[in-house]
Amino acid sequence: MLIMSFLHGYIFEEVYMKPPQGCAKTLPGQVCSFKRFLYGPKQASRQWNCELTLKLLQFCFLQSTHYPCLFIYCKDDVFLALLVYMDDVLLSGNSDEIIQTVKDYLHQLFTVKDIGQARYFLGIELARSDDGLYINQRKYFLDLLHDAGLSTSKPVATPLPRDCRFDDQSSPLLADPDKFRRLVGRLLYFGFTRPDVTFATQQLSQFVQAPTEQH
Structure with a gap:
């Protein structure tokens, strides 16, 4: 530093x-x-x-x-x-x-x-072993869950249900859209080490201009 x-x-x-x-x-x-x-x-x-x-x-x-x-x-x-x-x-x-x-x-x-020796850099944890170097964002994601109020949520098998659609025109707009935008941005960064969430995050990123409660 x-x-x-x-x-x-x-x-x-x-x-x-x-x-x-x-x-x-x-x-x-x-x-x-x-x-x-x-x-x-x-x-x-x-x-x-x-x-x-x-x-x-x-x-x-x-x-x-x-x-x-x-x-x-x-x-x-x-x-x-x-x-x-x-x-x-x-x-x-x-x-x-x-x-x-x-x-x-x-x-x-x-x-x-x-x-x-680096152990944490820009939200990415670095762990060394005899097999090499491993990276993860465990702390970053736990902080994300806490800020989103989802710390007690139960895990699921996939980021999105099959055939999930976000086309409900009757869903009201979010009162605080900036919070949704920040969350999507943080999830995009999380995708560097967890590409399995990338597709779901990209789907949600299409609605950052006017997010609704459905999103």
């Missing part, structure tokens, strides 16, 4: 702000000029990503064309994969020595908190 990451982004245009409370004496009409970003401006996350990307490319990482958050390092028989999400970084590879070199490199540039 990279600490206070947005503060590392440089500003290439003129941005001003009112002096914050407690600042030294200022004259009426005076403003502060940004040299680096603070948390809040729209450009902050973009500039931070550009700064981190530049540093990774300088280390000879290659950025994926289709997945810009993925960086690959290949040299001789060494292979590393580095995944970036905002200020979270997941690094894996076949060389502990080069992995440590990358960590030391990032430590020199930014404030980094190394949490060791």
Whole structure:
């Protein structure tokens, strides 16, 4: 994890702000000029990503064309994969020595908190065994059930009954459609590790504009 990451982004245009409370004496009409970003401006996350990307490319990482958050390092028989999400970084590879070199490199540039072997990343649990690496979203789904008020529901064999249809025009609209939309979005993400729910979720996603109680 990279600490206070947005503060590392440089500003290439003129941005001003009112002096914050407690600042030294200022004259009426005076403003502060940004040299680096603070948390809040729209450009902050973009500039931070550009700064981190530049540093990774300088280390000879290659950025994926289709997945810009993925960086690959290949040299001789060494292979590393580095995944970036905002200020979270997941690094894996076949060389502990080069992995440590990358960590030391990032430590020199930014404030980094190394949490060791990854066990949980973006709602996905990572479990290691002698057979390999297993991923699941058990905690993510339990939280989803709790937020949806379905923690005590009984399990069923399939996500949808056979020949299930959602064409009841008389069903009233939901009072809180945003809750339905959030639930569908979370189920779509859950489908990465449980593809058996993907079809049912896609059926429901057709009605996010005007969900009804039937849905």
